[in-house]
Amino acid sequence: MEGRLPDPGDALTGVEMFSGLEPDVRQRVIQAAVPRTYRKGQLLFVENDPGESLIVLKRGAVMVFRTAPTGERAVLSVVRPPDTLGEVSLLDGAARSASAEAIEDCQALALSRHAFIELVHANPRILDAVMRSLGALIRRLTEQNADHVFLDLPGRVAKTLVRLAGETNAPMVTIELNQSQLAEMAGGSRQSVNQAIGSFASRGWLRTEGRRIVVTDLSALRRRAGMTDR
Amino acid sequence: MEGRLPDPGDALTGVEMFSGLEPDVRQRVIQAAVPRTYRKGQLLFVENDPGESLIVLKRGAVMVFRTAPTGERAVLSVVRPPDTLGEVSLLDGAARSASAEAIEDCQALALSRHAFIELVHANPRILDAVMRSLGALIRRLTEQNADHVFLDLPGRVAKTLVRLAGETNAPMVTIELNQSQLAEMAGGSRQSVNQAIGSFASRGWLRTEGRRIVVTDLSALRRRAGMTDR
């Protein structure tokens, strides 16, 4: 279980949550964290599982979703490095409120609730990062809730694209999800999402390149999603 | 500012979050907390306000909601004692993610973020209650998100009623909201909510008494809302 990685000192590089820690604390984190890999399509955890760990994504992408009795999915978010999953179980250790599936091959670190609490004890500053991440989570959930009430489907598709595009100001962003996944994120049918994408494309807001979407006018999408520009 | 209440020792009675504290810690909480009252219709805070305090409800009821540019509202929850509002601002001190309005005359305690952090320092056990409350908040938001995707309007109305009814196993629960407020909670029009209520009533799941709703068959509503009974 130890020395699996070629250079253990690298295990935390690029992980925002543990940046700026003293070398010895850093070392303790590395010892407590269990490296994990997931293949595309693999489930990280399932709704109602006992939630027992925080997962820090280092590479790849994970889809967080809930499942209806019919098998239908509602995707809550797509997580990419340097973000984390499962922070909620740190709060109360209660069951997972959603499922998670790798949509690309992933590399991650898992920290048990127990190990995490000890770490925080040793270095309270780690808490800040988790707190900020939880705050962002609640804000996003709150906003998505309102979006489902206020926005029509094209609006939700636009907003989904904006969220997927992230913070970048780059003139072009490429989205690597298929239309079915987009539909599950926007809360609509695959066909309707297709129509929305088509209408955005005809207005020059984006371009479809085979099975990927290249956003060329992010602020137009923002406006269509009812977001005050910028 | 001090001695305003007839019996200061009573200021914390019935407040779950601060139950089971040692008398001296209890006293410090009372000194740090600012008693507040709100009239029906009064705003406690507005979206994008700087979030600076935790509010512990002692009496009354508060509606938490977001507002669309058109003025339309989406109600996220109705808070009643012994619950709290604005926990999120304790996490990161960032702006409010929703607005809050008293829907009954209210009596509450306000704790500034600063005061709260000091209190936690003195007695870390207070954190547990906040953590649990945050966990519950995230779970509820996650579930509501999925509900907007999976459930039709009558389903969401049913679920709204179930949530408003709370944990009680009592055979009858009275809901004290008008149809417009219910509509804002379920994410639908007032008329459609009226239809749903009517159809529930004709099936004997509830009864309308003037302008209040008396739920008589909670588990039928639960089933209609797609919840695994009990």
Next chain:
DNA sequence: TCCGTACTGTGCTCGCGATCACCTACGGTG
């Protein structure tokens, strides 16, 4: 080369639920 699979693109129909336009009932106020 042929087939199986996965994804995109498109037309059609149909039902849910919004919207508009009313009415009734009730309580307060001049």
Next chain:
DNA sequence: CACCGTAGGTGATCGCGAGCACAGTACGGA
């Protein structure tokens, strides 16, 4: 009393978006 304002209740119309069906395209494997 007449006059409001507010809330519940109901019908008619209409449009969004789901659902179904199918054509076109890209890709990998036997």
